[in-house]
Amino acid sequence: MSSYNLTHLKELESEAIFILREVAAQFEKPVMLFSGGKDSIIMFHLARKAFHPGKIPFPLMHVDTGHNFPETIEFRDKLMVETGETLIVKYVKDSIDKGTAVEETGINASRNGLQTVTLLEGLEEGKYDCAMGGARRDEEKARAKERFFSHRDEFGQWDPKNQRPELWNLFNGRKKMGEHFRIFPISNWTEMDVWQYILQENIELPSLYFSHKREVINRDGVLLGKCDYIALKDTEKWEERTIRCRTIGDMTCTGVAESDADTLEKIIEEVATTRFTERGGRADDKRSEAAMEDRKKEGYF
Amino acid sequence: MRETKGYLDMELLRFTTAGSVDDGKSTLIGRLLYDSKAIFEDQMELLEETSNQRGEEGVNLALLTDGLRAEREQGITIDVAYRYFATPKRKFIIADTPGHIQYTRNMVTGASTANLALLLVDARHGVIEQTKRHAFIASLLQIPHIAVCINKMDLVGHSQKAFEKIKSEFEGFASKLEIKDVHFIPISALNGDNVVDRSKNMNWYEGSTLMHLLENIHIGSDQNHVDCRFPIQYVVRPQSPEFPDYRGYAGRIEGGVFKPGDQVTVLPSGFISKIKSIDTFNGEVTEAFSPMSVCITLEDNIDISRGDMLVRENNKPTVEQDIDVMICWMNEKKMIVGGKYTVRHTSQTARCIIKEVKYKMDINSLHRNEEDREIGLNDIGRITIRTTKPLFFDSYTRNRNTGSIVLVDEATNETVAAGMII
Ligand SMILES: Nc1nc2c(ncn2[C@@H]2O[C@H](COP(=O)(O)OP(=O)(O)OP(=O)(O)O)[C@@H](O)[C@H]2O)c(=O)[nH]1
Ligand SMILES: [Mg+2]
Numbered sequence: 001m002s003s004y005n006l007t008h009l010k011e012l013e014s015e016a017i018f019i020l021r022e023v024a025a026q027f028e029k030p031v032m033l034f035s036g037g038k039d040s041i042i043m044f045h046l047a048r049k050a051f052h053p054g055k056i057p058f059p060l061m062h063v064d065t066g067h068n069f070p071e072t073i074e075f076r077d078k079l080m081v082e083t084g085e086t087l088i089v090k091y092v093k094d095s096i097d098k099g100t101a102v103e104e105t106g107i108n109a110s111r112n113g114l115q116t117v118t119l120l121e122g123l124e125e126g127k128y129d130c131a132m133g134g135a136r137r138d139e140e141k142a143r144a145k146e147r148f149f150s151h152r153d154e155f156g157q158w159d160p161k162n163q164r165p166e167l168w169n170l171f172n173g174r175k176k177m178g179e180h181f182r183i184f185p186i187s188n189w190t191e192m193d194v195w196q197y198i199l200q201e202n203i204e205l206p207s208l209y210f211s212h213k214r215e216v217i218n219r220d221g222v223l224l225g226k227c228d229y230i231a232l233k234d235t236e237k238w239e240e241r242t243i244r245c246r247t248i249g250d251m252t253c254t255g256v257a258e259s260d261a262d263t264l265e266k267i268i269e270e271v272a273t274t275r276f277t278e279r280g281g282r283a284d285d286k287r288s289e290a291a292m293e294d295r296k297k298e299g300y301f
Numbered sequence: 302m303r304e305t306k307g308y309l310d311m312e313l314l315r316f317t318t319a320g321s322v323d324d325g326k327s328t329l330i331g332r333l334l335y336d337s338k339a340i341f342e343d344q345m346e347l348l349e350e351t352s353n354q355r356g357e358e359g360v361n362l363a364l365l366t367d368g369l370r371a372e373r374e375q376g377i378t379i380d381v382a383y384r385y386f387a388t389p390k391r392k393f394i395i396a397d398t399p400g401h402i403q404y405t406r407n408m409v410t411g412a413s414t415a416n417l418a419l420l421l422v423d424a425r426h427g428v429i430e431q432t433k434r435h436a437f438i439a440s441l442l443q444i445p446h447i448a449v450c451i452n453k454m455d456l457v458g459h460s461q462k463a464f465e466k467i468k469s470e471f472e473g474f475a476s477k478l479e480i481k482d483v484h485f486i487p488i489s490a491l492n493g494d495n496v497v498d499r500s501k502n503m504n505w506y507e508g509s510t511l512m513h514l515l516e517n518i519h520i521g522s523d524q525n526h527v528d529c530r531f532p533i534q535y536v537v538r539p540q541s542p543e544f545p546d547y548r549g550y551a552g553r554i555e556g557g558v559f560k561p562g563d564q565v566t567v568l569p570s571g572f573i574s575k576i577k578s579i580d581t582f583n584g585e586v587t588e589a590f591s592p593m594s595v596c597i598t599l600e601d602n603i604d605i606s607r608g609d610m611l612v613r614e615n616n617k618p619t620v621e622q623d624i625d626v627m628i629c630w631m632n633e634k635k636m637i638v639g640g641k642y643t644v645r646h647t648s649q650t651a652r653c654i655i656k657e658v659k660y661k662m663d664i665n666s667l668h669r670n671e672e673d674r675e676i677g678l679n680d681i682g683r684i685t686i687r688t689t690k691p692l693f694f695d696s697y698t699r700n701r702n703t704g705s706i707v708l709v710d711e712a713t714n715e716t717v718a719a720g721m722i723i
Pocket of ligand 1: 320321322323324325326327328329363376377378379398399400401452453454455456488489490491492
């Protein structure tokens with residue numbers, strides 16, 4: 001490579017930083033969604049880089065279903081203490097108690113869909129005009145279609161058939177009162193880029209991503225970790241396996257994978273050779289062919 | 302063929318598809334990913350299942366990018382899909398764009414950041430109006446490399462004659478365009494001929510396969526490293542006990558190379574200062590070039606804000622309020638001469654008035670139409686605008702980053718046009 005070429009990781013980093021700064025400049029009250037997963041952690045790291053040596057000029061918001069892996073919450077709280085940044089937590093339980101969200105029942109009950117309600121309430125309450133998310137286009141086919149600056153109407157809905165043109169790096173964040181934007185600074189990153197970047201930057205992650213022993217059940221081909229929120233069928237019982245998480249979401253719907261990868265190098269090796277997508281283990285995406293598109297239209301991340 | 306070692310210093314190639322509806326763009330991308338083993342098993346299972354349900358023969362690889370419900374119902378691409386893959390040589394970002402004229406704006410969206418365009422032509426139909434429109438847009442956008450993929454060779458008996466005929470047809474048209482680097486490849490996206498693997502049906506073809514071209518085409522010189530341009534995006538002022546007086550100018554280098562100690566001129570004020578440091582989270586750097594995002598501090602305390610630009614005294618951009626632009630109109634509402642729009646350019650936002658339309662392009666003949674100057678959806682034309690304050694710009698041919706604008710409708714807030722400064 002010539003001396004004036006960036007590696008692709010540097011180019012992706014520069015693109016994400018550019019977008020984060022554009023958000024800070026174009027919006028009055030942005031907020032960054034933070035789930036405690038690797039994509040959120042990367043986005044947070046990029047935000048610290050973008051405004052260094054200043055602080056991040058917007059708060060973070062976690063929509064907490066109450067069904068998280070305890071390791072995620074522990075990690076999240078420690079990270080905020082260490083960096084001195086601000087995190088707001090919105091609880092799905094509060095929406096359920098208020099009656100704006102209704103708890104699902106049955107064996108596969110999940111609070112995943114209810115997050116949308118709490119998220120929209122949280123955005124409205126805080127009068128946020130823009131929410132940044134760590135979604136990547138390589139995760140899912142509806143996400144592959146989304147713009148960096150994704151416009152939402154006053155109900156938070158996405159209209160995939162009528163997205164604004166997005167040219168070069170000239171982002172248009174203009175909107176009417178009550179409308180807002182979802183912005184995805186790491187749209188162009190793949191799972192592999194994320195892991196390589198974590199290695200390159202030496203970024204700390206929740207222990208869940210590394211191989212460990214855990215009690216699990218196998219439900220329809222998806223391994224679910226033991227927790228109080230999963231009711232067992234008669235035929236099911238917890239058994240110990242050596243696993244790690246490829247993505248982190250709710251314990252009720254995040255499939256874990258059997259793996260011995262206990263270092264970043266081994267994880268990268270594993271990601272390079274795997275024959276399955278990262279979200280292949282997510283029960284929330286498996287509900288129907290267009291599950292993600294439908295959830296996004298309603299205002300999901 | 303998926304990435305493993307050496308990944309930390311790979312180059313990035315962004316490419317886009319182009320060409321008329323049904324010429325096989327999405328199928329080609331599916332084929333490219335499939336043959337380079339970049340499709341996962343669960344994705345493949347879903348594709349098989351969906352293809353089956355739709356009663357199709359075999360697996361419809363276009364479904365890999367046509368991910369929206371409406372696209373699958375109609376069997377066409379509506380909006381750009383982004384796909385990613387890597388080989389040991391390069392990492393690729395693909396924008397698969399729609400061919401239907403109604404969605405030209407989405408094609409322009411995908412093409413605006415590309416280094417290379419795959420322009421598909423159906424071997425049975427040859428070069429048609431939409432092929433010309435997309436070739437013209439690609440040349441306007443100054444996409445440095447174009448690979449004309451003459452597709453569906455299986456339907457014309459893999460005939461060299463058919464290939465040569467379309468090739469010369471395209472060359473005839475392209476001679477009137479500014480396209481720097483053109484390649485022609487006969488392919489069958491459906492069967493995979495000359496996509497990743499060399500075709501056994503076209504021994505007469507001696508050129509490279511599409512994959513070979515993508516992996517080896519030289520892309521190093523696509524950025525401008527000559528004219529120093531640093532638009533200020535955001536001012537970093539921590540005002541913290543640790544950094545009480547720090548004032549840094551955050552932005553991305555849009556041209557040239559900057560170094561600490563360099564003398565710089567601030568536009569529009571004209572003040573001259575020196576670069577004190579170029580900061581990043583990982584420490585100071587000794588030089589910064591396009592497209593790096595950095596934070597620059599100056600020796601002197603001068604008033605600088607978003608929209609200002611750091612340049613060199615002896616190499617300034619044009620500073621003007623009357624600007625000639627080639628425009629692609631992207632909205633159902635026609636352009637209004639005398640109308641006011643918001644203009645976005647680098648980190649600047651201004652208002653502008655459309656002063657006049659010089660001509661509208663006739664896509665088929667590439668003639669300048671000076672009679673009919675009405676610019677509506679999907680039209681391309683040359684116009685003059687006057688901005689409320691001077692913009693600091695270069696011609697688009699000289700620098701894509703400082704030569705591009707978009708227009709925004711002030712009533713609907715929609716992005717209505719893409720403009721390339723002449
Ligand atoms: N016989 C043959 N058919 C092909 C080939 N490539 C594509 N097709 C068929 O052409 C039709 C259109 O293919 P698509 O890939 O959807 O076309 P497209 O260019 O993406 O269309 P839009 O995105 O809507 O503009 C499909 O039925 C394909 O199976 C080929 O090489 N040979
Ligand atoms: Mg298509």
